Amino acid sequence: MSAHLTRDDVAKVALLARLELTDAELDTYTGQLAAVIDHAADVAALDLADIPPTAHPLPLVNVLRDDVIRPGANRDEVLSQAPSVEDRRFRVPAILGEEP
Amino acid sequence: MASIPTTAIEIAAAVRSGELSAREVLESHLDAIEAREPEINAFNLVLADEARAAATAIDERVAAGEDPGVLAGVPLALKDNLCTHGIPTTCSSRILEGWRPPYDATVVQRVAAAGAIAIGKTNLDEFAMGSSTENSAFGPTRNPRDLSRVPGGSSGGSAAAVAAGFAPISLGSDTGGSIRQPAALCGVVGVKPTYGMVSRYGLVAFASSLDQIGPFSTTVADSALLLEAIAGHDPRDSTSINAAAPSLLDVLDQGVAGLRIGLVTELMGEGIAPDVAARVRQAAEALAAAGAEIGEVSIPALSYGLSAYYLIAPAEASSNLARYDGVRYGMRVDAATTAEMNTKTRTAGFGDEVKRRIMLGTYALSAGYYDAYYGKALKVRTLIMRDFETAYKDFDLLLTPTSPTTAFRFGEKTSDPLSMYLNDICTIPTNLAGHPAMSVPFGAGSDGMPVGVQLMAPALAEPTMFRAAAVLEDAAPPLEEAFQ
Numbered sequence: 333m334s335a336h337l338t339r340d341d342v343a344k345v346a347l348l349a350r351l352e353l354t355d356a357e358l359d360t361y362t363g364q365l366a367a368v369i370d371h372a373a374d375v376a377a378l379d380l381a382d383i384p385p386t387a388h389p390l391p392l393v394n395v396l397r398d399d400v401i402r403p404g405a406n407r408d409e410v411l412s413q414a415p416s417v418e419d420r421r422f423r424v425p426a427i428l429g430e431e432p
Numbered sequence: 433m434a435s436i437p438t439t440a441i442e443i444a445a446a447v448r449s450g451e452l453s454a455r456e457v458l459e460s461h462l463d464a465i466e467a468r469e470p471e472i473n474a475f476n477l478v479l480a481d482e483a484r485a486a487a488t489a490i491d492e493r494v495a496a497g498e499d500p501g502v503l504a505g506v507p508l509a510l511k512d513n514l515c516t517h518g519i520p521t522t523c524s525s526r527i528l529e530g531w532r533p534p535y536d537a538t539v540v541q542r543v544a545a546a547g548a549i550a551i552g553k554t555n556l557d558e559f560a561m562g563s564s565t566e567n568s569a570f571g572p573t574r575n576p577r578d579l580s581r582v583p584g585g586s587s588g589g590s591a592a593a594v595a596a597g598f599a600p601i602s603l604g605s606d607t608g609g610s611i612r613q614p615a616a617l618c619g620v621v622g623v624k625p626t627y628g629m630v631s632r633y634g635l636v637a638f639a640s641s642l643d644q645i646g647p648f649s650t651t652v653a654d655s656a657l658l659l660e661a662i663a664g665h666d667p668r669d670s671t672s673i674n675a676a677a678p679s680l681l682d683v684l685d686q687g688v689a690g691l692r693i694g695l696v697t698e699l700m701g702e703g704i705a706p707d708v709a710a711r712v713r714q715a716a717e718a719l720a721a722a723g724a725e726i727g728e729v730s731i732p733a734l735s736y737g738l739s740a741y742y743l744i745a746p747a748e749a750s751s752n753l754a755r756y757d758g759v760r761y762g763m764r765v766d767a768a769t770t771a772e773m774n775t776k777t778r779t780a781g782f783g784d785e786v787k788r789r790i791m792l793g794t795y796a797l798s799a800g801y802y803d804a805y806y807g808k809a810l811k812v813r814t815l816i817m818r819d820f821e822t823a824y825k826d827f828d829l830l831l832t833p834t835s836p837t838t839a840f841r842f843g844e845k846t847s848d849p850l851s852m853y854l855n856d857i858c859t860i861p862t863n864l865a866g867h868p869a870m871s872v873p874f875g876a877g878s879d880g881m882p883v884g885v886q887l888m889a890p891a892l893a894e895p896t897m898f899r900a901a902a903v904l905e906d907a908a909p910p911l912e913e914a915f916q
Contacts, residue, residue, distance in 0.1 A: 337795065341795060342791060344798075345791045345794040345795045345798060346791060348794050348798065349750060349778075349787075349790045349791055349794045350757070350771075350774045350775045350778050351775065351778055351779050351782070351787055351790065351791070352775055352776070352779040361787070361788060361791065364788060364848075364849050364850075365788065365791060365792055365795070367848075367849070367850045368742055368792060368849065368850055368853070369792075369795070369805075371738070371739055371742070371850060372739040372742065372743055372805060372809075374735075374736060374739055375736050375739040375740055375743070375805070375808050375809055375812055376804045376805060376808055378736070378808060378811075378812070380808060380811040380812070380815075383811040383814050383815060384811070384814055385807065385810030385811050385813070385814060386810055386811075386813040386814040386817060387641060387810055387813075388641045388671075389627045389628075389641065389817075389864075389865060389866020389867075389891075390627060390628050390671060390673070390866060392670070392671060395670040395671075397667055405534050405535060406534055409534040410534050410760075413531055413532060413533075413534065413760075413761045414759070414760055414761060415758060415759070415761075415762070415763070415764035416764065422759050422760055424759055424770045424773070425766070425767060425768060425769055425770050425772075425773050426768065426769050426770065427769065427770045427771070428769075
């Protein structure tokens with residue numbers, strides 16, 4: 333299945349990706365992204381039913397380290413880089429639209 | 433004062449023997465930076481004070497009879513997507529401006545442990561997404577050999593820093609050609625090692641199944657030296673190969689007699705500039721003259737590489753860049769709710785190309801399109817790996833252009849992202865396969881700008897690849913010699 337990317341598609345993925353676009357940006361991105369998706373039509377048109385996918389070049393399965401306690405990142409140093417902190421935790425505005 | 437050598441190998445030897453001090457080596461490079469950095473803009477940050485302190489410490493160790501390591505006193509530039517403890521790491525993005533990582537990348541630790549002096553953080557296309565450094569939030573880097581042209585990208589700052597003599601060696605990252613293409617355009621050596629050979633701990637992630645860190649240098653031997661210093665297993669990167677890293681410097685003089693080297697027909701025709709293709713054929717003749725058997729090989733699946741890459745890399749990027757939400761690090765644009773804050777922060781913090789890639793990846797992964805795009809691209813990846821496997825039954829190495837053209841001018845491709853993406857057509861396949869590849873300078877094109885030829889090898893065959901690179905380096909026409 334191959335489809336031509338529309339302005340509505342771009343508006344939808346922008347919403348999913350948490351990006352705000354102006355009307356002018358929507359027009360520009362629709363043209364640019366459609367050109368890339370059209371170029372990918374060669375891949376979308378291939379019949380690859382019998383071919384397994386490759387997600388990763390190395391055949392790695394569950395690489396685990398030894399279960400030994402070791403120091404992690406310095407908590408105060410990590411928090412010092414955050415935009416807002418309270419009681420040694422990351423602070424964010426209201427969620428779920430509730431008043432704080 | 434003795435004159436300062438231009439290669440890392442010579443500098444380290446002179447510093448270890450006490451013939452030169454690390455401090456005088458550093459000052460000479462800082463002078464070069466002061467003279468030309470304003471016009472080139474290779475760096476987001478020059479670490480003059482930190483580097484002086486580190487160089488003084490190296491000199492004290494030499495004076496005390498210690499050996500500071502194989503990179504003793506060698507100035508080294510770091511791409512600004514490699515985390516440096518307490519030192520700003522921006523990825524050339526507004527969204528990370530001012531962020532000081534709470535740890536060092538493993539490669540940063542390893543080069544310091546070998547005695548290298550980190551001289552600065554280099555400019556890149558934002559989050560390593562681009563082929564010209566024009567996507568940097570802090571302005572483009574200019575090609576030291578012609579300031580009206582791009583240095584390539586995304587590691588354009590690291591390539592330009594070495595080409596301009598700001599540092600003899602630097603580190604970059606390569607997701608679809610981001611080390612090799614700028615190396616070619618700036619006329620220096622650039623290596624993408626086998627996936628998993630170099631730890632990515634502390635490399636800010638772009639596309640995790642493709643990203644790999646590697647060296648830039650003016651000579652093949654310096655890249656061998658730097659790769660030996662950074663390679664090897666790291667328990668902090670689960671994709672790190674748990675085996676001893678190969679020895680490279682030892683094999684550089686072994687030549688190519690008897691090696692079978694294939695010219696890839698798909699990457700020698702349409703879309704490749706005639707002068708670039710001519711230099712690649714000339715490189716093949718040089719390898720043949722040195723005793724290699726040269727043949728032609730077709731790798732049919734390569735024609736789908738670009739499409740597959742520009743679905744897979746953006747898909748992984750859209751996931752990796754979801755972490756920039758204004759909560760834990762970097763900038764925040766305040767808003768009444770967290771959801772609004774997330775959106776406003778990302779909208780203000782990311783540049784155009786990053787937004788394009790995030791949206792492209794989100795689309796390729798979204799319900800209704802996943803099977804047609806991302807799913808198909810993963811299957812094409814299997815085809816490319818199988819076709820490489822077939823080619824490597826008959827050949828030890830493959831030879832191609834690194835980039836379809838020499839360095840292009842600013843603004844030539846910025847309004848048409850697809851034309852920019854086509855720049856990566858020769859470099860992308862090895863990222864998809866996880867194989868090593870490197871660019872070696874091989875004379876000038878018809879415009880007098882450097883041409884790079886690319887050697888590709890099967891996984892972990894770096895020693896063979898470096899042997900051929902050393903032969904090409906010896907046979908390369910001087911850059912000053914006009915293209916015939």
